[in-house]
Each structure stands twice: as structure tokens, then as C-alpha cells.
Amino acid sequence: MPSDDACALLTLIAAAGAAAPRRTLLERHGNAIAALDAGPAAWRDAGLSQAQIEALSRPCRIATLTREWLDSPTHHLLGWNDPDYPPQLRRSPDPPLALFVAGDPALLWHPSVAVVGSRSPTPAGRENARDFARALAASGLSVASGMAAGIDTAAHEAALAIHGITVAVLGTGPDIPYPRTNTGLHARIAESGAVVSEYPPGTGPLAFQFPSRNRILAGLSLATLVIEAAERSGALITARLASEAGRDVFAVPGSIHNPLARGCHRLIRDGAALVETADEVIAALAPQATLLARDLQTRLGAPIHAGQGVADQVGRGSGRDDPDYQNLWNALGHDPTAMDQLVMRTGLTAAAVSSMLLLMELDGRVASQHGRYFRSR
Structure with a gap:
């Protein structure tokens, strides 16, 4: 109740x-x-x-549907005044009054990149989305997107495939997958990541809700990466909103003969950073990710509503005598190790490993290179 x-x-x-x-x-x-x-x-x-x-x-x-939805221990309602309300979104121009979250709300504090683009991408565009998302997730960043068909779906699936963190921001209620073909993807993200909406359970898809959804996606993320977009597309709305929120915008260039490259080329002409590899995005965002990790550090003394959320796990792992922290330290070597390997070695969740690594980097005990981690001393 x-x-x-x-x-x-x-x-x-x-x-x-x-x-x-x-x-x-x-x-x-x-x-x-x-x-x-x-x-x-x-x-x-x-x-x-x-x-x-x-x-x-x-x-x-x-409403009965909302009451039943909130009765689940994995479903959460975060209000504007809630200490668990994500700080990145709080600092955006038009944050929502509240968020309905299926999954772990602590993941909304995690440094993320919004990966967006066409709903009908070319095969090359879809592959670029997978490659960028995979590398971003392997580096410890969260991959955020809108769970739409095409680029969004490819990005979410690539992050899940390596046990990385992914967050879906919906233009429907948190219980309504859209498109319906993504019902299975919706369930997987809710189980291991977070599904977010400002709309109550049971809210169906209406056209005006999706541009509104894009401001949340842009506000939650450190940056927006656009991979294939026509000159008039929702991805460009997200990029514009990200720019207005003071966030970085990256665009992947394409062939001059590809209509889906024109939106990216327009963004680049307007000042977006041209990127060819995920490493360029990761390097550009490292200072901001560190600042967000410090936000997380200030939150460690109080409980996250998820109970076993990232902040709790990092809090327990921040002491060197903590078994989870020691487990991760033992899994690290002096040779660079990928995120998915660390997850396999430790048995911890990708979310916990990623957040613990951020804090270990702040302590100067861990360094990263090309999305791989190693002991720095």
C-alpha cells in the first residue's frame, strides 16, 4: 500500500x-x-x-493500477524533494515533478551517455550503435536511451550483452513497453537496470509525450550521442535539449549520400563534437563523471530506496576491509581488465562494480585505459 x-x-x-x-x-x-x-x-x-x-x-x-504497481518492491516513486532524486536531472532546465522507476533508482545517479538515433537505421548505423554502446558500458558509463526501435534498441541490447548498466526513459507509463515488440527488452532492463517515466502506470503512447520524454533523457545524461538521424527527428530534439541543459553533444558522421547522416552533419555544423570512436566520448566525459561520482559519495551515508542499490553497495565497499571491495581489488591486476571480466570474476553486479571502480579511481588506487581497469599502485 x-x-x-x-x-x-x-x-x-x-x-x-x-x-x-x-x-x-x-x-x-x-x-x-x-x-x-x-x-x-x-x-x-x-x-x-x-x-x-x-x-x-x-x-x-x-488509481488501482498505480497502487498495484507501487506495491512491488522493485517499483519506486521519487519526488522532487526526495534525496534520491538524480542530481543530474535536478540540475536540468525543466526537471519532472516525480519519476516512476522500475528497477534500481540508484542507477540514475550513475554517469550516463544518452545514445539516440533513427528508428529505421541502416545496417551500418545499427552496428555503430552497438559498438559505441558496448564500449561505453565497458568503460563503466551507463547507456541511456528511449527504448524506441532502431538505434535505441541496439544501444540497450549492446549494454545488456556485456552486463553493463542501461537506463530506459519512456514516453509511456513505466509498465507500458513501446513499441510492443520491445516487451522482452523492457523486462530485461527493469530487472538489471532501470526503466524511468514521469507518467503514471497505465499511460499509453501519445505523440506529445515523446518530445517531453526526451528532456528527461537529456537531463539524466552527461552527454547525448547521436548515431544516424534525419534532418527532422526526435534524436535532434534530444540533442537540442541536451545543449540547452549545458551538456555535451556528440555526433557520428556518415556518408553524404545517406539521408540519415544529414541530422548528424547538421549537429556538427552547429557545434556538436564529431566523434569516430567511443574512446573520444569517454575521454571527454571523464572529468564530469568524476564530479558525479563525488555526488554519489555525498549520498552514501543515507539509504537508497532500492535497498540493495548501488549507493548501498558502494558504501559497504568503500572501506578496504570490506569483502566486496577486497573481492574487486583481488580481481584487478596490473594488466588492463574489461568490465565484463571483472563482473565474472567477482560475481558482483555490473552496477556495483562500476560504481566501486569510480570511487577507487577517486582514491587513486585504480586507473582506466580504453575502457579497461588496472591497479595504479
Whole structure:
């Protein structure tokens, strides 16, 4: 059964309209219950519209589908005021009031790259998506995408294939795979990664929701990488939103005879970085990934809602006498070792290994080269 605070937060979500006034309300009053208890005068002072005020005045009613979805221990609702709300997204221009997460919400703190592109890529484009995503995941970065057909699907599948971290940001409810052909992929990402949506369970696909979804994808990620995109495409929307959020944009060039290369060429003309290998992306993002790892370090003293999430595992592994930390240290050698090999050697999850490696790099005990890790001393 959802908590009273979850019920109050769901009431704020259902009020719809502009999110900024509702975020202000949560910031002023600390939690959703207090925000609702503040009353119409406080709601109006925070900037809520009359329609929103009327919606907040109604008794809390949680849809049966949402209640049943939240009853699962692997399903989570993160509000704007929640300490587990991902910091990258919080710093974006228009963060959602709340996130519905299937899987591990701690993974939303992990440094990620949004890999996006055409829903109908060429064979070469699909292969590029796999190669880039595989290398990004092997380096310890999370591969984020929108679980659409084509480039998105190839990127998610490549990350999963090497037991890397992948996050899917949906334009539907968290329980609605879209396209339906990705039902199996949706289940796999929810099991080992995270599926994220700002829309309540049961929300079907509507055209306007997908550009809105793209701002979350761009906001969660350190950078957006575009692989094959027509001159008018959703991938270019994500790239624009990433740029507006102050994030890096990378584009893979293609043949001048390929219509799906024109969007990438346009991005490059407009200032996106031309990249030919994943190593170029990894090198460019290393300083930002370190900063995000420090954000994670500041969060280690408090529990992540996932219970056994990344932050908990890293917290237990941050002491040198911890068995998981020692296990990973023993699995490392002086020769560079790939992420998937470390996962196999330790028996730990890719998420835990990746986050622990980030902290070990900050301590100066581990170094990385071309997506492989080794002891630095």
C-alpha cells in the first residue's frame, strides 16, 4: 500500500499543468503532505493555477493500477524533494515533478551517455550503435536511451550483452513497453537496470509525450550521442535539449549520400563534437563523471530506496576491509581488465562494480585505459 506521502505526491502529479509551481511548493514545505496541508492560499502564492488549486482540493485517490504497481518492491516513486532524486536531472532546465522507476533508482545517479538515433537505421548505423554502446558500458558509463526501435534498441541490447548498466526513459507509463515488440527488452532492463517515466502506470503512447520524454533523457545524461538521424527527428530534439541543459553533444558522421547522416552533419555544423570512436566520448566525459561520482559519495551515508542499490553497495565497499571491495581489488591486476571480466570474476553486479571502480579511481588506487581497469599502485 503506498504511503501517505506517496498518496500526497500522486495528488500533486495528477494536478498536471506547469511543474515549476509544484516544485516550488515542495521546496517550501519539505514534503508532499505538508505541501497539501498548506492550503489554497499557499498554493496560489507558489504560482499554481486555479485549475491546479481545484485539483489539489479534491480527496486523494490512487488509481488501482498505480497502487498495484507501487506495491512491488522493485517499483519506486521519487519526488522532487526526495534525496534520491538524480542530481543530474535536478540540475536540468525543466526537471519532472516525480519519476516512476522500475528497477534500481540508484542507477540514475550513475554517469550516463544518452545514445539516440533513427528508428529505421541502416545496417551500418545499427552496428555503430552497438559498438559505441558496448564500449561505453565497458568503460563503466551507463547507456541511456528511449527504448524506441532502431538505434535505441541496439544501444540497450549492446549494454545488456556485456552486463553493463542501461537506463530506459519512456514516453509511456513505466509498465507500458513501446513499441510492443520491445516487451522482452523492457523486462530485461527493469530487472538489471532501470526503466524511468514521469507518467503514471497505465499511460499509453501519445505523440506529445515523446518530445517531453526526451528532456528527461537529456537531463539524466552527461552527454547525448547521436548515431544516424534525419534532418527532422526526435534524436535532434534530444540533442537540442541536451545543449540547452549545458551538456555535451556528440555526433557520428556518415556518408553524404545517406539521408540519415544529414541530422548528424547538421549537429556538427552547429557545434556538436564529431566523434569516430567511443574512446573520444569517454575521454571527454571523464572529468564530469568524476564530479558525479563525488555526488554519489555525498549520498552514501543515507539509504537508497532500492535497498540493495548501488549507493548501498558502494558504501559497504568503500572501506578496504570490506569483502566486496577486497573481492574487486583481488580481481584487478596490473594488466588492463574489461568490465565484463571483472563482473565474472567477482560475481558482483555490473552496477556495483562500476560504481566501486569510480570511487577507487577517486582514491587513486585504480586507473582506466580504453575502457579497461588496472591497479595504479
